[in-house]
Amino acid sequence: MAKQRGAIVVDIERCKGCELCIEACPTSVLRMERKVNGKGYHFAYMEDPGECTGCINCAIVCPDGVISVYRVKVEA
């Protein structure tokens, strides 16, 4: 059965740490990093990358457009 695997890249310096992407993620992949960026905001990262399906939900709700999404089809 074909399955999709995804991955995201967060533009760390532009992330404002609003956490809306974490709410939007259907597979609970994302968490906030303990570290902060240059402006003092915590930023999102993939805690559980194996679960990402590349659905782009996190990216379209991101108000600052900091998330890029990549997706491939894989065989389970």
Next chain:
Amino acid sequence: MSIHVKSMDVKDIIKKENLVYKKSPLMTDNVLSYCPGCGHGTVHNIIAEVIEELGIQSQTIAVAPVGCSVLAYEFVDIDWLQAAHGRAPAVATGLKRVMPDKYIFTYQGDGDLAAIGTGETIHACNRGEHITIIFINNGIYGMTGGQMAPTTLAGMVSSTSPYGRDVSTMGNPMKITELVAQLPGTYYVTRQAVHKPSNVRKTKRAIRKAFENQTLKKGVSLVEVVSNCNSGWKMSPVKSNKWMEENMFSFYPLGDIKVDGELVK
């Protein structure tokens, strides 16, 4: 491309050919001046995506309001004008009449469109100018410090109604979108939100339709986006979206109000 799932590393996925989404190229690299979690950024990106998909970047002129989005011309790479407070529909009227083939839209908040600009809004809608109005409603004057606006809900706390809006002295909240839907000059009136992915997709469809309607020359298309103002509401972004769902949507119900010149609600 098909690879076995176990052997797949994130580095194998993050490759140029696998890119499925990134922010619209019409969005500039300037960092948005909005607070973390503000719906303005999401709506900017939706507008940029729609303009890009329709291929009308060089034919679109936007009118920016006074308010948080006064600097919108820094963020979306199209032509912008900046109108005096509340006068964006009047400026857009002039632009559309001089250049009828251009796509003209205004981008306004509730303090701009529903307070100081009520007259311009209602008359532009009543004249049936062939423009698009994007209206961001967060129920508060966000930029100036969270004061009470005409759209503030009954009982809602703001910096100038610290005990909640008392309708007996402060008046009732105004549903300007329903109001203009009654006018013969409006062709498409809808209310959407951008707090969830499903709502973002619906808002994008609505804004796309509002832009496409301009070629029909049948009147105003108005898209209201109910949004949060977490700084003004004194909440975290996630909490403010929950509060918005629980309180704003009962008074400002989402959905189409007027489609193709016919009231549907």
